[in-house]
Amino acid sequence: MSKNKTQKQSAPADKKKSLSSRIGLTLGKLMIATIFALGIFSIYLDAKVRKTFEGQRWHIPVQVYGQLRTLQPGERVDLNEIAQSLIINGYKKVNYVTRVGEFSHSAERLIIFQRAFDFVDSANHAQQLSIDVVNDIVVTLSVDEQPVARVTLEPKLLARLVPDNKEDRVLVSLEEVPSQLIDTLLLIEDRDYYHHHGISPLGIFRALFNNIRAGRTVQGGSTLTQQLAKNMFLSRERTLSRKIKEALMALILELRYSKDQLLEAYINEVYLGQNYANGVYGFGLAAQFYFGKSINEISHAQMALLIAQVKGPSYYDPWRHPKRAKERRDLVLRLMFEQHLLSLVDFELAAESELSVRSHRRLAKKNYPAYLQLVNAELNRHLSSFTQKSGIKVFTGFSHRSQQLLEQSVAQQLPLLERQYKQSDLEVAMIVTDIASGEVRALVGGRESGYAGFNRAINAKRHIGSLIKPIIYATALQRYQQYNLATPLDDKAITLQSGSGKKWQPKNYDGKYRGQVSLIEGLVYSLNIPTINLGMSLGLDSVADTIKALGYMHKLQMRPSVLLGAINMSPLDVNQLYLPIAGKGYSQKSHTITKILSPKNETLWQNNLISEQRLSGNTAYLVDYALAQVTKVGTARSLTWRLNNKQVAGKTGTSNSSRDSWFIGYDDKHLITTWLGKDDNTSTGLTGSSGALPLFASFMKKQGVVNKIEEKPAGIVVTLFEQQTGNAVTDACANTVIYPAIRKGIFTTKQCLQAKEDKRSWFEKIFGE
Template identity: 45%
Template sequence: MTKKTRKNKKSSATAKKRGSSLWRKIWSLTWKLAIVGAAVVSFYAIYLDQIIAQKFEGQKWHLPAQVFSRSMALYPGAAINHPQLMAELKLLGYRKVANPRQVGEFSASSTRIELWRRPFLHPEGNQAEQRVMISFDSEGVSSVTRMSDKRELAVFHLEPVLLDRIVAGDGEDRLFVPSPEIPSIIIDALILVEDRSFYDHFGVNPLAIARAAMVNITAGRTVQGGSTLTQQLAKNFFLSSERSIVRKVREALMALIIDFRYSKDEILEAYLNEVYMGQDKSRGVHGMGLASQFYFGRPVGELTVSQQAFLVAVIKGPSYYNPWRYPERSQERRDLVLRILMENDKLTVAQYKAAAESPIGLRSAKKSVHQKLPAFFAVVKQELRDRYGDSLLQQSGVKVYTTLDPMAQEAAEKAVTSTMALLNKRAKNIQVGMVVTDKYSGGIAAMVGDKVPGYEGFNRAVEIRRPIGSLIKPFVYASALNQSDKFTLATPVEDKPITLKNEQGKTWSPKNFDKKFSGQVPLLTAFKDSMNVPTVNVGLAVGVSNVASTLQKSGWADDISPYPSMLLGAVNGSPLMVAQVYQTVADGGRYRKLTSITAVLDSQNQALDVSRAAGSQAINPATDYLIQYAMNQVVRNGTAKRLGAAFPGVRLAGKTGTSNDSRDSWFAGFDERNVAAIWVGQDDNSKTGLYGSSGAMAVYQAFLQQRPPLSLRMIPVNGVINGYFDRTTGAAKQGNCDNIIGLPALDSSYRPAKNCGESLSWWQKLVGN
């Protein structure tokens, strides 16, 4: 072997040795980096796992506080007529059919309604689905019979209307629905359309990703996605929508962790309640539960096959497949989902054809899934703050049950809108405030704070303070009639010019509206014709302080200056304050503080404590009956007789009111169901040229046209009898005497003369006649 050869071999060996050493170094570095990488990934996975566990095992979503209307109670004798219940069922999204076969359906004849009620959460506990027959008579509900055993029920509740959800700052709105309550067709369609291997993969489907990549490369654009439902859930829950490799890797890793930690059913339930389904103005519609209400106005469990298929169809692009803007596009997508269901034996051919040929059945685009009730919601929020503090509405899953009657609210809004358009031709820039209460529950049934009911601004139903004018007169006369030994409805009252002087020497000479004087008039006439001078005389006779006390006991919250001018309404108030005291009159003289909330449940559906002030008897029930009678006379042939003429045969109670120079037009009245208080005027307190009968009463009349009134029952209470009085002197008489009038009177002081001879009334004796 030559020297050169030996040198070459040595060089080759050295090179091999160096090469081997390099590979060993590379290998050493590689596995060290792999260990480090694995450790990093492991630690990162542990970090992600903690984030995922915190989300899944804690509060997945901040569920908006739900605000419900009152729950309509049906029972024998309830003041609810057939048309009102029909309207309520329509509002709740019940379907009218020939024969109810499932939940959410009803049938109707002229005197009966057969209803299959939905199950729902009531403040007093869960209410199961129930099939009942409701019968009506001229007074309202006559009976409620359970169909399963023909048992008559003492009380039966309809589910309340979901008025709104108070959405958090993220703008996400949803109604949580457990997966067992989601129809199987939706779940089958979702898996077939979005992720066919959902039950087989481990959160990520490499084959689907590869297939999507090939399709996209061939098309030259993104036309197909490879993400699984689990990946979509990970992205929606934890990640942004940016398109990057890092985000996709993180998404895949999180999907693997989610799939490892949780069952497929848990993942599916989370997806069904998280998925983005559309946009309702500033609110994002998330989840199948809210999407069902948003698109169709009814619970997801009551959707047709066609509607269920549409919900899955719209997932691909809620804006692109917006059914109101692109009906053909959205229907084509729905039909594709239906065809996929048929091809995979989830629908028969007949079911597919029936669903594909049916319309989607959308709710009206004009009808929002949440009510815009700025005036009422302002009162609700204030009451919640007063009861529970500022933090309650920030808690997830709170349920607030209110007193609002959706039908009364709709009638009030229509009445305000139509009437103000007409009145604006007579008096420019006029405004309105209106409060309607439920006579039986003592709750606020409706509220409008602006001539544009949905306007969020100054709430005139609550915040104004304007002279209430003649609306104070029932409390003047209640104070007098309570002194039954001195006053009856027949008592003659002086109607002559008077002048009063105060401590500063200033004089006040009240005048009647027509600037005329009658000498004397019966107390009932003074009341129903809203005469000022007789009212002042009566008020002075019983004492201004007594009148103020009657008003305050009836619920007037503000202080009252006990001056004689107060007797004619020189007392500032709001429609809510007026509604409070007239609610007392309508409720037999019983004062109960008006409320807007009946119950509040926390996220665990546990009722929060509610402390309410005890009610009290503000006006003697027998005296109150006389005031109701007098207010009915106001409508029959007094200052509100146009209202009576508009509803012949219906017994109503009312009182008109006008402040000085026609600056404020007021009306307060009630039927058997609701009390209403209405103010019409200008914000700058200028003259309107409107009186109580031409302004505010017109709004009330329009309200009753939208919500047909129930006639007052006017059942005499204990202590009230039918009395007879001399038309001239007001003296109590026997029923067989001449020149008499029959009027209700308090039994405690009704002492008719034994013969029909002349006798003087208390008032005549007082004035020395």
Template identity: 55%
Template sequence: MTKTKTAKSKAIKQKGFTKGKVKNTKVKQGFSRWLIVTAIKLSIIFVALISLYSIYLDGKVRQTFEGQRWQIPAQVYANIPVINADKPINLAKVESELIHLNYQRVTRVTSPGQFSRQGSKVTIFRREFDFGYGLQEPALISIEQKNGEVYRLTENSEVKHSVKLEPILIDRILSADAEDRVFLSLEQVPQQLIDTLLLIEDRDFYSHHGISPTGILRAFWKNMLAGATVQGGSTLTQQLAKNMYLNRQKTIWRKVNEALISVILELRYSKDQLLEAYINEVYLGQHYANGIYGFGLASQFYFGKPLSELDDAQIALLIAQVKGPSYYDPWRKPERASERRDLILRVMFENHTLTKNSYLNAIEQPLSIRSERRFAKQSYPAYMQLVRRELKDIGAGNALQSGIKVFTGFDLVRQQNAEQAVIEQLAQLEKSKDSSELQTAVIVSDIRTGQIQAVVGGKEVKYSGFNRALDAKRPIGSLIKPVIYLTALERYQQYNLATPLADEPISLKSSTGKRWQPKNYDGKYRGHVPLIDGLVKSLNIPTVNLGLKLGLADVADTLHTLGYQGKVKKVPSMLLGSTNMSAFEVNQWYNTIANSGIYNRALAINKVVSGDGETLWQRENVVDARLSSQGAYLIDYALTKVTSEGTAKSLAWKFPEQLLAGKTGTSNDLRDSWFVGYDQESVVTTWIGRDDNKSTGLTGSSGALTLFANYLKKQGSHSRYDFMPDGVEFATFELATGNAVTDECAKVAQYPAVTEGIFFSTECLEKKPEPPSWLERLFGLGDD
């Protein structure tokens, strides 16, 4: 019985054990199943989250990459030099501008960016450039001069009537976050730079999919063997992802983002697109507060020339900067930069992108960087203020960071000559007046187009503050007088250059009872003077009398017709220049007078082109004749007499072989000294005054005119020549009556006049005496 119980007991225990074991097994299986299900669920959630996040990243990547990837500075260019086969040329000016553009003077021209001069022949290898209608290939240009004019002009050995040269870059309008770059298409990048960049940074670039484990292992092995960092582990795509989309914090999350973005970039875009983006995005240095991004700008920053003109050693030094622009800074750490460059050159040689001789020559070269870290860029703040205002006015202000090209009428030589004239002349005038408070403004414009060629906004020519040429509005004094006389000459039935004007004391009473009694500058009265003398000698009384007869409203209308857009207070004092204007405003309407009455709006900008080559805005070229050709000729004739016989006659002996035109102006109490002068090419408006509006002690002749003369001495001039229009001829006028008379009358003068307005008189106040007979001449009987 005991055995039976024991066996039964064992059986029961065995059965319980088995049940427990099965139960535990079921528990374990259930837990495992739960783990698997949970893992699957978590994996699905993880994949979903990664997918959603990838979709978010994909949108971010596409928005940046396919939109405006970078803030590319607006590039502002000077006037495009055009050489014509039938026009005068100043080879010294051409040479100066080429040097300013960092063209290399050589004995024999062989590559773009070089030029040579042999006597009267200049040979230029023009760089590739986009003049606003697509990138133009480099061109070999030859200019041969004879007697000051071009007589043979060729481009790539083909005879041309005209050729264009590369314009000067006068400024770059940077982005708000101070990024600066020069965008290059992949086709513009030298193959040597591409090959070397891939060798050093990512030789598997065209075979991997954004991340390269083998590249990381190979870089580790190469660097260990070399004992230095020869190759990087990150792919170019990863570097691009980091530079374009991420910050520089070294965290795991950033590395995850970098990997995901790299894969997205590889899936979305071609290798060439990614390589082009990298070449323009990579950070390669720091120019004070501004970052240097991309190889295009880095080439200018380190070597002062385009990427296409770099040699092997310079390319190697640029690629050395990818590893660390601060660590390998060639100005601060030349030995370290040289060592890194030579290491890259060795890799180039070992991989057969350099021959042995090229390699040995390259490692022997100095770094050949620019002598100073600061960009050798001239500063023309007054002119750039005008450009910025115009960009805003034409609606291009929002496109400033999209790589637009702005082509202007800026003339480097005229600007430099104007600045130098200001520096010299104001120093001389301040010394003679024992004053250091004089200020100035200068505007130079092209007569035929109205383009603004130069602007000086004050005595400190490089100061970017208050621009007196644009914003200082001062009484213009006698500058207004040509408007009054022009108004009369357009009424050719009533007035001509010989019409007598009263020069006697006058007294006018205003509505408030205040009397106005103008006087001539010399305090004298002449009774009557011919109309032309009133302007040439700048007489106040004849001018006021004439203006009052014409009507103040008509004079104001003429001023607006010439191009002045401001308001004119129609009071008698306006006839002596009480209206306030800036030098820019004055230059505008004088340009119309100088251009035979044809109006052109005064603008600095000629054309604005997008980064893609699309013309966003272009200056309209329309013929807008505001004056009759006869009236325009007569007023111009009178203004040439101002410089030969009148208040600006000092120009006649300073420039005896040149025919110039112009007008002086002086405001009350000698507060403002003005002069506007022009030759056949440009109008120059000069003003000298004080910011506190106190007297300068200078008239238009003793102040602003001397500044104009100094400028013209430096610039040179082209003598005025006006063809007499149909309907105008010279006639003999009796000075006392203003009548057209025969040669029998005494006290006469010859002036041009509108033919229809000439009415001949058969009578004279005084006839010429009969010439003595031969007998009287023989015995002297006809002499007093």
């Protein structure tokens, strides 16, 4: 009986033991499976972390800069112009220079405390530059009071071309960040950063305690490494799975990389604001976004406000919620003081200060979108889209001063022309190019300043009118044994017939015929009939060859009407054609970009400064001579009073029915192409001389004319020509004119149609003068 009872009692115990054993085995298996799965998942996360962290971590905006200006002793400069450029670049004028970003200016000296920059082949630290001039000539240059042979001024940031992900940031190294900012960031966000391994239970409990004591959230529980993992790899969803991933990734990051590497990544990754459609990431850009300063220029109060934004850039937005932002900033300042990161005096001054954010929140507005369109087009030819997202620096030939003066001229002159000629809806395109380098200094694509739409300077293809004529005459002058400036051309009514039998009877602009004119007169007075006769005798193919030689890259369909400019070109196309004429026969392809640097300052692309000869020097000189006469006695003669007899050259152009008004002109330094017209291609009522020319003159007057210097090539000789025949003759002939000519093509003859009348008295004839 007792034995059976014992057996009955042990049976349930065995069953319980068996059940617990099975449960334990199952749990063990589940644990092993979980550990295995977690291991596999960790390997996956590790690969993901390494791929991102060791590859191209961020898509960094393209930074586009203006002209890199270098000064040397003996160079002519305008200190007022440089001072104005410094103000545009965010420098502050003071009486005594003591801090980075300041400058002082007197009549003969400019002192600049230049910011640190690494925009050239070697990085430059913040340094004090001195420029001394006498009569506008640089006599002494010094850096930190030591004489130097040259200095490079900091270029102005034109724009930041943000990538498709709309994340904007300025990468900074840990060494560039003030130590006080780093100490405060760790104080607020992760005090145990250098003592934990990615996650910190102690930090979670401390944050909870401080938040309860303060009655609000003043400190977060996540470690800085966890925040980095969340920002760099994960979404913002609040789920348990995301927190697990975050913790695992934080551990992986701590195992793989040093604390300093992670801290630097965080400083560049953290989200700190919203610039309209673009997010502001990292302290480097945030300093510029909120205060317009570099990271090492900000004050104690500004530093505290930046760190305050980590908690919530939208909630503590200083423009929308200044009271909240100031409260959070002051809390950060108090903690800095309590932890001896600020002295009492500095704390009181900082706490009493205003927020001092920029007046407008928009950062790096694209003020010059027309110019940037050209930069973008060139950039796409030079680099792949992937490389463009690596944080490259693009340097251009852009001049802020020229651009501002160009826009001022358009704003002033267009309304005047519309009132004077009772027009409306006039549009404009202007391009300023450095003749020697081919660099585009400034560009206007329409009358509206800052308009980012249709760019007429690049994309408007219009009839160029008489701008084609210098190319036809250049074609002739290259045949120096057959043509010279005195060669007579017929100016009589003509009729041309096309292959289909259609007749064309061109006329001069004034409707008159002069019977015969010299070659230079045909160009200077822009006469149609002599030009057509010349072009047809040369052959349309020969003219086409010259057009291509001067730099026109598109397909040409030559017909007689092309000789009067019935060919569509953009202002940029025309600008290229005239560069060799203005450049004594040599030119480069006009361009904006001069150099592209990688984030490590390695040169990815650089424009070579080797100009190509596109026109013989002798021919270029003769065409240039004629175009100078255009501005003195020809169709552009109003420039004599508009520019106070300054030495320039140029050519007017007008298309049929005055639909297009053109003027292209140049001094010794710059070539300026100007077009006026209407988008619907209706008449403007303006010729080249009445429309585009005043715009050119307005700009040149503002910018200042650098008088053209006549440098006669060795192959050019001043020659006496008989007007009727165009032959080179002696001074015994009557009705002569003096022109420069190519020496090899001159064959002087003593025969002439009419000998010069001897007006000496009989006494002078016998005894001499």
